[in-house]
Amino acid sequence: MGEAGRGHAAVSERATLAAGRRVLLTRSEEDNADWAARFAQRGCETVALPCLRCEPLATPARKAALAAALPEADWLVFTSRRGVESFTALEPPDSPPRCRIAVVGAATAEAAAAALGRVDLVGGGTAVALAATLADVGDLERRKRVLLALAENAPDTLEKALTEAGAECTRIDVYRTVPAAPAEPRRPLSALRVDNVVLASPSAVTGFVHQVDVDVPVNVYTIGPSTTAAARRAGLPVTAEAREPSFEGILEAMQWRNRASRRGPGCPR
Numbered sequence: 001m002g003e004a005g006r007g008h009a010a011v012s013e014r015a016t017l018a019a020g021r022r023v024l025l026t027r028s029e030e031d032n033a034d035w036a037a038r039f040a041q042r043g044c045e046t047v048a049l050p051c052l053r054c055e056p057l058a059t060p061a062r063k064a065a066l067a068a069a070l071p072e073a074d075w076l077v078f079t080s081r082r083g084v085e086s087f088t089a090l091e092p093p094d095s096p097p098r099c100r101i102a103v104v105g106a107a108t109a110e111a112a113a114a115a116l117g118r119v120d121l122v123g124g125g126t127a128v129a130l131a132a133t134l135a136d137v138g139d140l141e142r143r144k145r146v147l148l149a150l151a152e153n154a155p156d157t158l159e160k161a162l163t164e165a166g167a168e169c170t171r172i173d174v175y176r177t178v179p180a181a182p183a184e185p186r187r188p189l190s191a192l193r194v195d196n197v198v199l200a201s202p203s204a205v206t207g208f209v210h211q212v213d214v215d216v217p218v219n220v221y222t223i224g225p226s227t228t229a230a231a232r233r234a235g236l237p238v239t240a241e242a243r244e245p246s247f248e249g250i251l252e253a254m255q256w257r258n259r260a261s262r263r264g265p266g267c268p269r
Contacts, residue, residue, distance in 0.1 A: 022045045022046070022047060022195055023039060024046070024049055025198055026051040026052075026198060026199055026200070027051070027200050028054055029048070029050045032046075032050060047194055049192070049208075050180065050207075051206075053178050053180075054175055054177050054178075055175060056086040056089050056090075057175055057176060062090060062173075066172050066174075069170045070097060070147060073146065074145045075099055075102055076100070076149065077102045077134075077148045077158070078102075078103045079103070079158065080104070081111040082175050083108070083150060083151065083175065084103075084116070084149075085115070086149070087115075093116055099147070100120040100138075101116060101119050102133075103123070103130070104127060105122070105125050105245045106248070107246040109122045125249065126245070127158035128158075128161060130158065134165070134167070135165035140162075140165055140166045140167050146162055146169045147169075147172065148169055148172070150171060150172075150173055151174075153176055155226065178203070179203045179206035180206075180207035180208075182211075186210070186212055186213040187212050187213065188215045189218060195218065195219060196218065198221050200222075202229075202230035220236050221242065221253050222238055222240075223242050223246075223249065223250060224245045240257050241253065
């Protein structure tokens with residue numbers, strides 16, 4: 001694509017997002033700031049409402065368990081950037097681990113490559129997709145010892161799927177996400193004057209409903225299936241789910257929805 005074409009595409013992207021107007025970000029304070037800057041580059045106004053915080057689980061017992069498990073592992077698996085960061089806080093690497101490294105999604109891959117020097121396998125946007133990829137190409141018959149570095153409140157979906165595929169899994173929880181506490185009274189969504197809400201984890205869903213009374217219609221965008229399920233359990237209508245658990249995935253979902261709204265009822269669902 002030439003310079004003129006790239007410029008037109010950038011303008012088109014900004015215009016598509018601008019049609020969505022204001023976006024409420026519900027991640028941690030640090031992560032909200034990062035996404036706010038990236039939305040601003042695309043001409044989109046954001047409102048930050050931290051709905052969770054992340055806590056590394058840097059106990060001596062976990063550090064010892066990780067030090068014992070890592071040399072025996074054939075695969076080291078991450079499902080989030082926070083998992084990579086918390087792992088390296090517990091086990092600062094002098095060199096890349098000898099085992100192979102598998103991750104969920106591009107954002108986690110970027111974090112793992114920066115912190116550990118490489119990534120050997122990138123699965124799709126969910127734990128189930130990563131498990132399927134590992135079962136297919138991970139040579140689990142010979143490389144069956146899998147070390148999972150996860151969030152304490154992550155479900156056991158990945159561990160179960162890998163075990164069924166023949167893996168021997170060791171799970172070490174390296175961080176937890178803590179939803180914002182219930183507020184009384186909750187803040188009316190109408191007071192925030194937003195058109196879109198971005199939810200990037202089940203904990204963010206919980207923190208959001210703890211703090212906000214959804215008193216007006218709003219577009220709700222989720223980062224993946226577990227967040228979608230949590231939003232629906234909380235009674236939130238989900239407008240669209242990202243195909244990839246990343247900022248780019250959310251962006252794509254928002255652009256699709258805004259274009260579809262302009263096309264009217266004949267657009268694909």
